[in-house]
Amino acid sequence: MTTMTMAKALNAGLRRAMERERRVVLFGEDIGRLGGVFRVTDGLQKDFGEHRVIDAPLAESGIVGTSVGMAMRGFRPVVEIQFDGFVYPAFDQIVSQVAKTLRRTDGAVRMPLVIRIPYGGGIGAVEHHSESPEAYFVHTAGLRVLTPSDPQAAYLTIQQAIASDDPVIYLEPKRRYWDKGEVDLDADPFALSPWHARVLRPGDDVTVACYGPMVRTCLEAAEAADCSVEVIDLQSLSPLDIDVVAASVRRTGHLVVVHEASSTAGLGAEVAARVSEECFYSLEAPVLRVTGYDVPYPASRLEEHFLPDLDRVLDGVDRVRAF
Amino acid sequence: MMADLPSLYRQMLRIRRFEERCAELYSGERIRGFVHLYIGEEAVAVGVIDRLTPDDAIVATYREHGHALARGIAMDAVMSEMYGRTQGVSHGRGGSMHLFHAPSRFYGGNAIVAGGLPLAVGLALADRMQDRERVTACFFGEGAMAEGEFHESINLAALWRLPVLFVCENNLYAMGTALARSESETNLAVKAAAYEVPSWSCDGMDVEAMSHAAERAVALVRDSGGPVFLEARTFRFRAHSMYDPDRYREREEIERWRERDPITIASTRLIERGLMDQEALDAIDADVTSEVDAAVAAAEAGTDEDVADLERHVTSGGVRP
Ligand SMILES: Cc1ncc(C[n+]2csc(CCOP(=O)(O)OP(=O)(O)O)c2C)c(N)n1
Numbered sequence: 087m088t089t090m091t092m093a094k095a096l097n098a099g100l101r102r103a104m105e106r107e108r109r110v111v112l113f114g115e116d117i118g119r120l121g122g123v124f125r126v127t128d129g130l131q132k133d134f135g136e137h138r139v140i141d142a143p144l145a146e147s148g149i150v151g152t153s154v155g156m157a158m159r160g161f162r163p164v165v166e167i168q169f170d171g172f173v174y175p176a177f178d179q180i181v182s183q184v185a186k187t188l189r190r191t192d193g194a195v196r197m198p199l200v201i202r203i204p205y206g207g208g209i210g211a212v213e214h215h216s217e218s219p220e221a222y223f224v225h226t227a228g229l230r231v232l233t234p235s236d237p238q239a240a241y242l243t244i245q246q247a248i249a250s251d252d253p254v255i256y257l258e259p260k261r262r263y264w265d266k267g268e269v270d271l272d273a274d275p276f277a278l279s280p281w282h283a284r285v286l287r288p289g290d291d292v293t294v295a296c297y298g299p300m301v302r303t304c305l306e307a308a309e310a311a312d313c314s315v316e317v318i319d320l321q322s323l324s325p326l327d328i329d330v331v332a333a334s335v336r337r338t339g340h341l342v343v344v345h346e347a348s349s350t351a352g353l354g355a356e357v358a359a360r361v362s363e364e365c366f367y368s369l370e371a372p373v374l375r376v377t378g379y380d381v382p383y384p385a386s387r388l389e390e391h392f393l394p395d396l397d398r399v400l401d402g403v404d405r406v407r408a409f
Numbered sequence: 410m411m412a413d414l415p416s417l418y419r420q421m422l423r424i425r426r427f428e429e430r431c432a433e434l435y436s437g438e439r440i441r442g443f444v445h446l447y448i449g450e451e452a453v454a455v456g457v458i459d460r461l462t463p464d465d466a467i468v469a470t471y472r473e474h475g476h477a478l479a480r481g482i483a484m485d486a487v488m489s490e491m492y493g494r495t496q497g498v499s500h501g502r503g504g505s506m507h508l509f510h511a512p513s514r515f516y517g518g519n520a521i522v523a524g525g526l527p528l529a530v531g532l533a534l535a536d537r538m539q540d541r542e543r544v545t546a547c548f549f550g551e552g553a554m555a556e557g558e559f560h561e562s563i564n565l566a567a568l569w570r571l572p573v574l575f576v577c578e579n580n581l582y583a584m585g586t587a588l589a590r591s592e593s594e595t596n597l598a599v600k601a602a603a604y605e606v607p608s609w610s611c612d613g614m615d616v617e618a619m620s621h622a623a624e625r626a627v628a629l630v631r632d633s634g635g636p637v638f639l640e641a642r643t644f645r646f647r648a649h650s651m652y653d654p655d656r657y658r659e660r661e662e663i664e665r666w667r668e669r670d671p672i673t674i675a676s677t678r679l680i681e682r683g684l685m686d687q688e689a690l691d692a693i694d695a696d697v698t699s700e701v702d703a704a705v706a707a708a709e710a711g712t713d714e715d716v717a718d719l720e721r722h723v724t725s726g727g728v729r730p
Contacts, residue, residue: 172521
């Protein structure tokens with residue numbers, strides 16, 4: 087076991103994937119010499135060369151579109167988008183090409199492409215630098231969406247995403263980049279499938295489902311709660327592993343879904359609908375959402391009010407029990 | 410509108426002193442979020458905006474404090490915006506990257522690289538449709554020329570013959586990416602000319618040269634009614650943003666450009682021509698410094714948005730049948 091930050095764990099995972107497979111190539115803005123704004127690709131260009139870690143000009147649509155062509159020829163491109171808000175110029179390529187090529191060719195052409203996006207708030211930035219765009223991608227059939235919540239998960243899931251023959255939108259919770267955790271660098275990334283939710287803390291009274299940056303917040307809330315809270319890290323947002331959540335709800339009867347993204351038509355809505363389809367009669371209260379508000383990401387002075395925090399999660403737990 | 414050298418100098422110094430203070434305030438965590446300093450590039454905004462009339466429109470980037478000040482937006486409103494105060498020019502909602510003031514025809518900073526270009530074309534089209542003979546000056550970095558929006562915008566402006574002045578602030582680096590690693594054609598005026606747009610380059614460190622180039626460019630936009638592309642060759646003395654460790658430029662390169670500091674060039678010339686002596690220059694500096702002090706005091710005394718207003722103006726609900 088080695089103690090490292092999530093950013094370092096991602097770097098180690100990328101390195102492993104590049105060692106394993108020659109056709110893994112990295113594209114992005116300032117990812118080579120500079121090692122990326124968050125230093126996730128630090129040192130990789132030096133070790134693997136400029137032909138495998140490619141610094142691209144400012145051209146998000148071009149970068150993702152180029153990767154589509156590379157993927158068609160059997161390469162496994164890994165694109166870095168600098169910040170969540172800069173993925174939108176590439177949205178057309180993602181939705182119209184990346185997501186649809188496999189089905190359009192009736193399975194003849196695979197899209198083994200990973201798009202890494204630092205996402206979420208909490209670093210005192212502003213709109214374009216703090217957004218949570220996951221629902222757009224989850225809503226788009228043909229994409230897989232993963233988000234790690236700790237260094238170990240990051241180390242493994244980035245390798246699994248790269249190994250996937252389907253395109254993966256890989257969302258990195260940027261405010262957790264510097265959080266440290268134990269990482270087993272010898273762990274076999276293919277021993278377990280990444281497309282599952284994980285029970286991170288067992289409990290009996292309330293189930294809290296969360297992902298990415300909110301996992302730590304929810305674990306802290308569970309610690310502070312005056313009842314027994316089960317915390318589930320969804321990890322795979324598409325496909326969504328509802329079985330693990332439903333199994334938990336069958337025991338606890340209460341569900342709170344937590345995310346930073348706005349509430350309307352977000353992951354919370356999807357989880358609530360699926361759980362009520364799966365185990366309606368186990369629910370002792372309506373599913374509750376604790377989320378960001380339905381407003382554009384606010385200025386840094388207000389972000390602490392926008393983001394769900396420990397108190398808001400605990401309040402959600404109390405309310406769902408008091409129903 | 411051409412101002413004389415003393416007042417161009419003063420405008421540049423206002424921007425310089427304002428931003429130096431911003432850097433300190435950022436380190437002291439009074440200003441948060443992202444801050445991109447214009448230090449070293451002041452002659453560009455000052456030289457161009459001086460040649461515009463108040464009716465002409467301006468579109469800028471996230472590196473736009475200088476443009477806002479040169480346009481005449483009050484310094485305390487800009488500083489308050491940096492702080493995120495409701496007294497700010499965008500009521501604290503825009504911050505450093507999204508200064509916006511329609512009454513001054515200042516149509517915003519923009520955090521998205523090349524995000525401002527298409528809307529500049531739209532402003533010009535609206536002017537054209539309403540028979541207003543106005544110019545829209547659109548500022549952007551050379552890095553933006555790699556984005557599709559640049560190409561779509563300049564093509565539309567040329568195709569529809571719209572009065573847009575495209576001002577490319579070529580500071581040679583887009584964050585850590587040097588021009589030659591970003592552009593297939595590093596002579597940017599040549600690239601723009603491919604769209605049948607009159608294009609040329611000028612010295613962006615010399616405010617008088619800048620002013621003359623802008624005079625010619627603005628006049629051509631007005632007379633022809635079509636777009637012009639002006640490349641201002643300049644350099645940013647500071648890192649890309651307050652987050653950037655600036656590991657990609659050689660110290661010597663920065664030092665070489667610092668020798669061409671636009672403010673020093675102008676002050677040397679003022680003295681050489683006998684237009685001002687050191688005492689007069691110091692007096693301007695003192696004056697500008699007290700303007701900055703007052704702006705900081707106003708921002709410190711400002712108020713933050715009430716959390717209860719978070720949902721205000723997400724949509725307008727307006728209807729006009
Ligand atoms: C669409 C988009 N991609 C990436 C970024 C991140 N970013 C902000 S500024 C910048 C460099 C832009 O360079 P340039 O256009 O030359 O202007 P300069 O910053 O040098 O003034 C980058 C990569 C962004 N803001 N928007």
